[in-house]
Amino acid sequence: MERLESMVPVGLKRAIYESTTEDLISTCSALHESFLNIPEFRTILGELNDPEMGLCRKSSAEALKLKNKGNQFFVIGDYEKASSFYSQALRFVPMSAHDMDKDFVAVLYVNRASSLHNLGLLEECIHDCNRAVVLSLQYAKAWYRRGKANASLGNYRDAINDMEIALSMEGSLSGKKRIKDELEDALNHSKSTHGTSRPSKHSYEKNLGCAVEPQGVQLECVSTPDKGRGMASCNNIQSASLVHREEPYAAIVSKQCRETHCHFCFNRLPADFLACSSCTKALYCSTFCRNQAEGKEYPDLESHLMDIVLANMDPCIVDVNLQQNPEHRHECGGVHWPFVLPSEVVLAGRVLVKLFEKRKAFTATSESIESLDLVHNYPQMSPESKLESHIYSLVLLYCLQSCSSLDFTLSGSSIAQVVVLISQIKINSMAIVHMISVDAHGALKSEKHSVNGNSLTCILEQVRVGQAVYLRGSLFNHSCQPNLHSYFLSRILHIRTTEFVPAGIPLELSYGPQIGQLDLQQRQQMLKDQYAFNCQCNACSELNLSDLVIHAFCCVTTNCRGVVLETEKVNRGRLASSFLQDYVAPCIWELPMPACEEKKNAIREVAQLLLKRPTDMPPLQTGHCLCCGSYHDLESSNKTAKETTERIDLLTSNQMSSQVISSGLKSLNLMRSVRHAYSKDVAQAEDIISEALCSFGEFRQAVDHCKASVEILEKIYHPNHIAIGNELVKLTSIQLLLGDHDSTLDNVNRLDAIFSLHYGAHATKIFPYLESIKRECDRHAH
Numbered sequence: 001m002e003r004l005e006s007m008v009p010v011g012l013k014r015a016i017y018e019s020t021t022e023d024l025i026s027t028c029s030a031l032h033e034s035f036l037n038i039p040e041f042r043t044i045l046g047e048l049n050d051p052e053m054g055l056c057r058k059s060s061a062e063a064l065k066l067k068n069k070g071n072q073f074f075v076i077g078d079y080e081k082a083s084s085f086y087s088q089a090l091r092f093v094p095m096s097a098h099d100m101d102k103d104f105v106a107v108l109y110v111n112r113a114s115s116l117h118n119l120g121l122l123e124e125c126i127h128d129c130n131r132a133v134v135l136s137l138q139y140a141k142a143w144y145r146r147g148k149a150n151a152s153l154g155n156y157r158d159a160i161n162d163m164e165i166a167l168s169m170e171g172s173l174s175g176k177k178r179i180k181d182e183l184e185d186a187l188n189h190s191k192s193t194h195g196t197s198r199p200s201k202h203s204y205e206k207n208l209g210c211a212v213e214p215q216g217v218q219l220e221c222v223s224t225p226d227k228g229r230g231m232a233s234c235n236n237i238q239s240a241s242l243v244h245r246e247e248p249y250a251a252i253v254s255k256q257c258r259e260t261h262c263h264f265c266f267n268r269l270p271a272d273f274l275a276c277s278s279c280t281k282a283l284y285c286s287t288f289c290r291n292q293a294e295g296k297e298y299p300d301l302e303s304h305l306m307d308i309v310l311a312n313m314d315p316c317i318v319d320v321n322l323q324q325n326p327e328h329r330h331e332c333g334g335v336h337w338p339f340v341l342p343s344e345v346v347l348a349g350r351v352l353v354k355l356f357e358k359r360k361a362f363t364a365t366s367e368s369i370e371s372l373d374l375v376h377n378y379p380q381m382s383p384e385s386k387l388e389s390h391i392y393s394l395v396l397l398y399c400l401q402s403c404s405s406l407d408f409t410l411s412g413s414s415i416a417q418v419v420v421l422i423s424q425i426k427i428n429s430m431a432i433v434h435m436i437s438v439d440a441h442g443a444l445k446s447e448k449h450s451v452n453g454n455s456l457t458c459i460l461e462q463v464r465v466g467q468a469v470y471l472r473g474s475l476f477n478h479s480c481q482p483n484l485h486s487y488f489l490s491r492i493l494h495i496r497t498t499e500f501v502p503a504g505i506p507l508e509l510s511y512g513p514q515i516g517q518l519d520l521q522q523r524q525q526m527l528k529d530q531y532a533f534n535c536q537c538n539a540c541s542e543l544n545l546s547d548l549v550i551h552a553f554c555c556v557t558t559n560c561r562g563v564v565l566e567t568e569k570v571n572r573g574r575l576a577s578s579f580l581q582d583y584v585a586p587c588i589w590e591l592p593m594p595a596c597e598e599k600k601n602a603i604r605e606v607a608q609l610l611l612k613r614p615t616d617m618p619p620l621q622t623g624h625c626l627c628c629g630s631y632h633d634l635e636s637s638n639k640t641a642k643e644t645t646e647r648i649d650l651l652t653s654n655q656m657s658s659q660v661i662s663s664g665l666k667s668l669n670l671m672r673s674v675r676h677a678y679s680k681d682v683a684q685a686e687d688i689i690s691e692a693l694c695s696f697g698e699f700r701q702a703v704d705h706c707k708a709s710v711e712i713l714e715k716i717y718h719p720n721h722i723a724i725g726n727e728l729v730k731l732t733s734i735q736l737l738l739g740d741h742d743s744t745l746d747n748v749n750r751l752d753a754i755f756s757l758h759y760g761a762h763a764t765k766i767f768p769y770l771e772s773i774k775r776e777c778d779r780h781a782h
């Protein structure tokens with residue numbers, strides 16, 4: 001990018017910096033003309049589009065080298081490394097119909113299948129055998145290996161079938177003997193067990209169970225005074241109702257997940273993952289996902305073989321009736337622009353290609369892009385972003401022209417349309433986030449993981465797996481105190497209400513920042529930087545307890561529990577009187593959570609302190625206690641807070657020792673002496689200390705700090721907030737580990753309620769560990 005930016009003449013740069021939507025065609029034309037005269041521009045385009053220079057092109061020689069390495073590890077019994085090298089070989093081996101050596105690819109699949117079998121990954125082993133059989137029907141080893149895996153799974157009828165086919169194909173005598181032995185074994189077992197049929201574990205039907213559609217909810221697009229269009233419901237909606245579910249118009253895997261997640265459905269890659277048939281970079285969890293992304297039909301095979309493949313496909317896609325979505329097809333061929341341009345630019349390419357394919361003509365670009373009906377904020381973009389999007393639009397169109405069969409004229413007008421599209425993607429695309437359960441050491445916790453014995457504590461983490469454009473989903477506006485919760489299953493967006501929403505009230509989700517998590521200024525800044533708008537949500541226009549205390553200091557005057565503000569980070573628009581209405585009045589409401597009584601008291605306490613302040617005291621002056629008015633040395637409090645935070649943060653990276661822990665605990669005490677009791681920093685510090693204590697094996701102390709963190713979160717968030725759910729995951733797993741089943745059960749019930757509110761019937765799919773904890777609690781209750 002820097003190379004290209006430096007080629008833009010100074011005058012043109014200035015014009016682009018100051019451009020509005022009206023000037024776009026002329027600035028884009030000028031940039032195009034100027035770049036056409038620069039040989040280096042052609043060189044850069046060549047590097048991006050020449051498959052010979054591409055880092056992701058296939059190579060039989062490389063595949064052979066990797067296969068041999070795999071063989072070396074297989075021989076010495078290191079099946080994990082062997083399987084990994086065979087997978088690498090499968091990435092490099094040419095797979096396109098004209099230059100694929102089918103037998104070689106089949107051998108790679110069977111070699112990987114053998115390693116997977118030795119690793120106990122039997123389903124994965126069978127998938128690879130199926131792939132080998134599809135490529136090379138007469139390959140006895142593939143049938144034999146599948147037979148062995150079926151026998152290990154107890155599917156003796158299938159095993160016998162496979163072994164019989166293998167026997168009929170095997171040429172060598174020693175081979176025949178081996179197969180006969182296995183066949184005999186399977187026959188004996190099938191007699192004693194009366195035959196077992198293959199479990200229908202991976203059938204699509206199972207997945208349909210979670211493909212819940214919104215029911216009884218009628219949404220409408222409404223016009224709002226300060227946020228443009230927005231969504232509202234025509235009827236009252238109960239809390240936890242699914243109000244929206246949508247497939248993306250276009251999506252792309254995030255850079256950090258390219259090696260670990262499927263590039264189509266964004267689920268984690270299994271050990272038997274597949275590579276793109278034309279490049280080495282795009283990886284898929286199953287044939288289904290690869291075919292979707294490449295827009296390929298299933299190969300022309302006998303139908304019974306296809307049935308076998310389908311019956312063993314990974315259960316990652318929720319929607320069986322998914323339309324083909326060939327997002328990667330135009331990017332294939334070994335060129336590397338799709339992997340070096342920024343994700344949102346490549347995503348723009350995917351949107352464009354989909355639009356072109358619908359319209360079949362590029363002359364209608366402007367009309368096509370308008371048909372997306374997305375807002376954009378080009379005029380509000382920073383000068384640097386304007387220049388970047390000009391350059392990237394030009395480069396993207398050149399890449400699309402050379403890589404796809406699309407026929408279009410590259411002009412100022414078409415480049416200008418792509419500039420607008422990129423700015424639409426900036427504000428309308430959503431980050432696809434998946435939740436993962438990890439233990440305190442960062443290892444993945446699987447569904448199968450048991451919670452008893454020496455198992456480690458559990459933490460929920462968010463992984464940003466992709467970015468996508470949802471046409472209708474992007475009509476929901478943002479609120480820092482949303483009444484909706486959004487989440488993703490594979491690549492499908494789901495939106496649920498987290499409270500009762502009366503008809504006509506706006507339905508709003510959070511684009512990221514929320515109260516309790518960040519203070520007012522941080523939220524406003526984040527939304528401005530990322531989406532270029534000034535947030536007008538209710539939480540930002542009215543005073544709230546979280547904003548008041550999130551980074552506040554405590555008063556050190558004896559018996560005073562007032563708040564000392566560091567900066568004027570709270571909205572002063574509706575201070576004292578609104579505080580009474582908004583915070584003291586709701587205290588009369590009966591809320592369902594046990595912590596509410598405490599929360600009510602906490603709110604009342606802070607409100608009263610604020611309202612009882614002497615009338616002659618200037619309002620909300622920084623450095624003065626809001627209650628007694630005494631002055632505080634902010635500089636020294638700030639210094640202490642900063643130093644203690646830094647020292648506590650060290651616990652996340654340091655090797656644990658009793659010295660490190662005790663220094664962390666000292667810092668926490670010091671922090672508590674300056675920060676307000678409801679400060680987010682204290683909550684975070686308690687949380688870090690609790691994790692550190694867990695990894696040091698000090699579970700009892702860890703529980704206390706985890707509880708302290710939950711208590712503060714209850715003050716700064718709503719008691720049903722998902723942040724509290726996430727903290728309770730940790731708390732329950734430590735309590736369970738300590739054998740404190742009564743407390744665990746109480747917290748599991750609470751956790752269940754919070755997760756059901758946010759994820760409905762998908763709660764256990766998002767967080768399978770919840771089921772394990774529940775089972776464990778049940779076991780002890782009986």
Ligand SMILES: C[S@@+](CC[C@H](N)C(=O)[O-])C[C@H]1O[C@@H](n2cnc3c(N)ncnc32)[C@H](O)[C@@H]1O
Nearest residue numbers: 227228229375428474475477478533535536537
């Ligand atoms: C994803 S779109 C939402 C739909 C959009 N309002 C429309 O008319 O299509 C995001 C844009 O909506 C507006 N918006 C959303 N939430 C807002 C908020 N809390 N305050 C102000 N503007 C908001 C901003 O213009 C933002 O760039």
